[in-house]
Amino acid sequence: MKKEEVKSSALLLLTAAIWGFAFVAQRVGMQHVGAFTFNGLRFMLGSISLLPILYFINGKSKESYDDKKEDSNNTSVIIAGIIAGSVLFFGASLQQVGLIYTTAGKAGFITGLYIVIVPILGLFIKQKTNVATWLGVLVAAVGLYFLSVNEGFYIEFGDLLELIGAVFWAVHILVIDYFTKKVDALKLSFAQYITCSVLSLITAFIFEDINFGVIPQVIIPLLYGGIMSVGVAYTLQVVAQKHAKPSHAAIAMSMESVFASIGGLLLLGEIMPLRGYLGCALMLAGMLLSQYENFVKDKREVSSTASN
DSSP states (O other), X not given: OOXXXXXXXXXXXXXXXXXXXXXXXXHHHTTTSOHHXXXXXXXXXXXXXXXXXXXXXXXXXXXXXXXXXXXXXXXXHHHHHHHHHHHHHHHHHHHHHHHHHSOHHHHHHHHTTHHHHHHHHHGGGTOOOOXXXXXXXXXXXXXXXXXXXXXXXXXXXXXXXXXXXXXXXXXXXXXXXXXXXXXXXXXXXXXXXXXXXHHHHHHHHHHSOOOGGGGGGGHHHHHIIIIIIIIIHHHHHHHHTTXXXXXXXXXXXHHHHHHHHXXXXXXXXXXXXXXHHHHHHHHHHHHHHHTHHHHHHHHHHHHHHHHO
């Protein structure tokens, strides 16, 4: 493995750890403020944390754009940001509200199902789905049953919200994949975070009793959820994926749910029954299995490089 690939894998693993422990920060934050208030402030902080990077990159590339082209591009970014941010709002809201009724560990694994949902949704835009993906979906579904379905054969309310949220996260990935081919990825992220923040705060003002006096009590979860989870982790992901293989990226994304479970255990004392851990293991296996094509693709590239 090349030095760049090792470095990229390490950065992606660190990114997954930051995102995984963010579930703990999100759960702790809601002990003092409402779900929508927390999300509104979190994504506002996240967008602010991207400003220095935007300023630096914009300063380096400004000379290559004429005014008309830049204005047209900015308009496209705003439109794309509003669309992506609206989808992000639903995913983040369902995740945050779901955390009121479920644990950080379970939320992390159920949210991670977006990895297997993405290729299924891809069928609607004529993307091919292989047998391994469907097998991965089946294994993950069995894991979800062991993790979330109780003796009465119904899924817990919080877990159901996380599951619906995973669908929105999957849609969000497809939306981002579409727009990043047309507009600057970093500007798009900034625009979507602002959109999500505004929508969250509007919802908070309508449905929640907002008391900004308690903000100091949630400042650490907010800073972590906003700056670390959004600003730092996003930057690490962008840097890492320049040299990362798809299979390595898939493993890192899957590990996000594992770190969420570890964080819930160490910091919140969340303990699942053996049935729950079996479900987590099956879901992780299903996530990785759904990425089988990426592993095969990487092996083919290695073999092709070696033969040349």
